[in-house]
Amino acid sequence: MVSVADKFNRYAAALGVGLVLAIVLFLTTSHKPVLDPKHPLCEQRPYIEPEYGHLANSSQFVSEEYKKKSVELFAGAIRIPTMSYDDLAMDPTKDERFNVFKDMHNYLFKSFPLASKHVETVNTYGLLYTIEGTNPSLKPVLLMAHQDVVPVNNDTIDQWTYPPFDGHFDGEFLWGRGTSDTKNSLVAQLEAIESLLSQGWVPKRTVILSFGFDEEITGFRGAYPISRLLHERYGTHGIEVIVDEGIGIVPFGGSIFASPAVTEKGRVDFKILLNTPGGHSSMPPDHTGIGIISELAFELEANPLSPVIQKGSVVEKFFDCMGEHAADLKDSERKKFLRSSTHDKLLPILESDPATRFIVKTSQAIDIVQGGVKINALPENVELQVDHRIAVHQNLDDLRSRMNEFVKKVATKHGLGLEFDGKTILKKTPLGSFNVSTFGGMNTAPISPYKGEVWDLLAGTTRHVIDDVIDHPYGPVFMAPSLMTANTDTAHFWDVSENIFRYLPVFMSDTNNIHTVDESLNIRSHISCVVWYYEFLVNACN
Ligand SMILES: [Zn+2]
Numbered sequence: 001m002v003s004v005a006d007k008f009n010r011y012a013a014a015l016g017v018g019l020v021l022a023i024v025l026f027l028t029t030s031h032k033p034v035l036d037p038k039h040p041l042c043e044q045r046p047y048i049e050p051e052y053g054h055l056a057n058s059s060q061f062v063s064e065e066y067k068k069k070s071v072e073l074f075a076g077a078i079r080i081p082t083m084s085y086d087d088l089a090m091d092p093t094k095d096e097r098f099n100v101f102k103d104m105h106n107y108l109f110k111s112f113p114l115a116s117k118h119v120e121t122v123n124t125y126g127l128l129y130t131i132e133g134t135n136p137s138l139k140p141v142l143l144m145a146h147q148d149v150v151p152v153n154n155d156t157i158d159q160w161t162y163p164p165f166d167g168h169f170d171g172e173f174l175w176g177r178g179t180s181d182t183k184n185s186l187v188a189q190l191e192a193i194e195s196l197l198s199q200g201w202v203p204k205r206t207v208i209l210s211f212g213f214d215e216e217i218t219g220f221r222g223a224y225p226i227s228r229l230l231h232e233r234y235g236t237h238g239i240e241v242i243v244d245e246g247i248g249i250v251p252f253g254g255s256i257f258a259s260p261a262v263t264e265k266g267r268v269d270f271k272i273l274l275n276t277p278g279g280h281s282s283m284p285p286d287h288t289g290i291g292i293i294s295e296l297a298f299e300l301e302a303n304p305l306s307p308v309i310q311k312g313s314v315v316e317k318f319f320d321c322m323g324e325h326a327a328d329l330k331d332s333e334r335k336k337f338l339r340s341s342t343h344d345k346l347l348p349i350l351e352s353d354p355a356t357r358f359i360v361k362t363s364q365a366i367d368i369v370q371g372g373v374k375i376n377a378l379p380e381n382v383e384l385q386v387d388h389r390i391a392v393h394q395n396l397d398d399l400r401s402r403m404n405e406f407v408k409k410v411a412t413k414h415g416l417g418l419e420f421d422g423k424t425i426l427k428k429t430p431l432g433s434f435n436v437s438t439f440g441g442m443n444t445a446p447i448s449p450y451k452g453e454v455w456d457l458l459a460g461t462t463r464h465v466i467d468d469v470i471d472h473p474y475g476p477v478f479m480a481p482s483l484m485t486a487n488t489d490t491a492h493f494w495d496v497s498e499n500i501f502r503y504l505p506v507f508m509s510d511t512n513n514i515h516t517v518d519e520s521l522n523i524r525s526h527i528s529c530v531v532w533y534y535e536f537l538v539n540a541c542n
Helices: 004-029 058-062 064-078 096-111 154-159 183-198 223-234 289-302 314-325 331-337 347-351 396-413 453-469 524-541
Strands: 119-122 126-131 141-146 173-175 207-212 241-252 255-258 261-264 266-275 365-371 381-390 417-420 423-426 433-442 477-479 482-484 500-507 520-522
Touching: 058 064, 058 183, 058 453, 058 524, 064 096, 064 173, 064 183, 064 524, 119 223, 126 183, 126 223, 141 183, 141 223, 141 524, 183 207, 183 500, 183 524, 207 223, 241 453, 241 482, 241 524, 255 314, 255 453, 255 500, 266 289, 266 396, 289 365, 289 381, 289 396, 314 331, 314 477, 314 482, 381 396, 396 417, 396 423, 396 433, 453 477, 453 500, 453 524, 500 524, 520 524
Parallel strands: 141 207, 141 241, 241 500, 255 477, 261 482, 417 433
Antiparallel strands: 119 126, 126 207, 173 520, 241 255, 261 500, 266 381, 266 433, 365 381, 417 423
C-alpha cells in the first residue's frame, strides 16, 4: 500500500527531477545572444560634422549642375591614354611613349588652375602638389593616386561597348580605361582642392597630393622618387596620414562596409634554374631537366599554402565587423564570421570563393617555364618562375625556407646540387645542379592602426558622407578595416607615414571591370569621392 503522503512525495520528487531537467535543458539549449552590444567586436566611431566656417557645405557637389561639370572634368582625363607598358624605359625621358603624360599635365593644369599654382614635377612626370599649412607643427596630410592606366589590349578594342578612351557618359556610368583605376580618385582629389582654393581656403595643416605615373608597373619611376623627396622634406613618419587607392564600400549581408586596407600583402618571386648535362636524345637519362623541373612544379602545386586566420589579426577584425553588423545574417551564419580565429567554420567559406580565398592565404602561381631548344638534344638549362603574394600570417623567410625544402627534396632524389640565394645547400654533382634566386622580395606592409585619432577621422568622415550626404540605395555604412591582396604605390611610403590607408570612398557595386574590357564607374561613386576628399580635408586641416 502506498499512502497518500507517499504518493505526494513521489509526485514532488518527480516534479523536482522534472524541474531540474527542464532548467538544465533550458540552460544548454538556450544560448547567450550571438551579439553582445556591451562588448562589440567591431566598435563604430562617431560621425564627424565638418566645421565649415566660411566654406561652402559639401552638398554643393550633389547638385545636377555640379554633376555635369564633374563628368566633364573626369571624362577629359579618361580621354588621355596614359598607358603603362611593362617594357617602358626606366628613364622617362628616354622613351617617347611617356610623352602622353605631357598631355595629361596640360589637361590637369588647365582644368584645375588654382591647384596648379602649387605643383612641381618629380622625375619629369610625377606630380606633387603642396598647399602649405599655417601651422608647421602639424604633420601634413597626403592624398595619392596614379596618372597611368593598364594598357588596352588591341585585340579587345571591338569588344568595348564604348571605345576605351572616348570618356562616354551614358547618364549614369562613365565608361573607359581608368574610370575605376584610378583617374576617378585623381580627378576627385583635384576637384575637392580646387573648390577649397577657390573659396580662399588656407589650411592649418599642409595638404599634399601625389600622382605617380607608373603604378601599374611597380611605381619605381613615379611614386618612389616622390616618396624619397617627401621623406627628405618631412622626415621619417613625417606625414600624418596617407590615403591612396584601395578597397571601397563593400556590400555584404544586407549592410555596407567601408573597408580601408590597413596593410597589403607581401610579395616574393623565385627563379629556379636547373642545369643538367647535354647530349644526344637517343641516349637520354630517365629524367631530363624538363622532367625534373616538372616534378618540382607538380610538388609545389600538390602542396598549396594553407589558409590561416590569426587571433587578433586585421583579417579576423574584418570578419568580426561583417558578422557583427551585417543586417540580414541568421545567427547560425553570423557565428561563422565572429571570432573566426577560434573555430574552423569560416575558412571553407572563404576558400570556396576565388574573391576571398587569398585574403587568408599566400598565393602561388607558376608563371614561367622555359627549357629545351632542339628535339634531338637534351635540355641543358631549364627554368621555372614562381610568384607568391604573402598573407599577413607569413613572411619572406617562411616562403624562402618552404621553397628551399621543396627544391632540396627533388634535388636529393635525383642526385643534384642546390644553390639557394648564393648559398650552397647541396654540393654540385656531375648530374647537375639547381640554382634558386629570390627577387621582388617584400614583406607584408606594416599594419596602420585601426583605432585612435586618425582612424576616427577616416571613420567619422566616411559615416557622415555616406549616411548624410550621398544618395544611395543602401542602409547605414559600417567601418571594417581590411587588407589589399595586390600592391599599390604606398609600398614606397612605409617610412613616410605610420598611417597608410588604401581606400576609395566608392561603392564597389558601382565599379565594373577594373583592368579589363568595359571598365566603367557609376558617377555617384565619383561624386562620393569628391565629397569625401572635401570633408576629409576640412576635418583634418581646417
Ligand atoms: Zn590603381
